Amino acid sequence: MVKFFQHTFKYEYNWESVTLAFWLRYPNPFASHVESVDVIDRYVDPNTGVLRTTRLILKRGVLPKWGKGLIKNPEAYIIEESMVNPKNKTMITLTKNVTHARVMQVEEWQTYQVDLNNREFTQVKTEARIISNFGWGLTDHVELFGIKKFADNTVKSRKGMSHVLEMIREKRGRGFLTV
């Protein structure tokens, strides 16, 4: 059983700032559930000039009542894979949970590109796939919870990014950053 979710959003900041904010987005006041963020792999592909990064993120999950019996340990490890191509100004990210994948697997793809109508803005396309193989009549429950949670989280993560972008703008104003 699979459910899909898709939307696009525009940040009123240039692509360079938005991709920097992606690295800096934790901690922020809208992500108190994020415990740790670590880079576990990172390199520039010498042939393409693309920056590849893998990060491991630990989140302390908030579970619905029916989930508390299913998951003893409410912490979730998330893998975030990304590629940044500075030539065509495209950043693609994939985030997925590595723990509790039997209950629910959430895969989120995001594509960050320069907004075609305003080169100073950035368009982000988000596509998510939520899969649950749980059975026992719970699958729909799990997936609908996943979709709702996902939509809530999308709003929160946008607020978090905007918060970090505002900080970047301030720092740039004071000459600390040159993007």
Add this chain to the structure above:
Amino acid sequence: MSQSIGSQCNELKKEYDECFNKWYSEKFLKGDIRPECEELFKKYKDCVMNAVKQKQIDKLLVEARKDDPFTSSNSENKGKS
């Protein structure tokens, strides 16, 4: 700055993150793709990998990363749009 999974790695993480953020905004985004911060990254990564082993999530990580998501046909479609 965010915390590391291993509290013993926080200092190494901070040093590495600072180096990376500077390199990313001042060099990489401006077309100079020559890597920097490699030494700092190696120290930091070794520390994180030890913490990952201690928490016994190393096998899960290997499993989750066995396919490269960006070389599959899936990512080619995602890259177009």
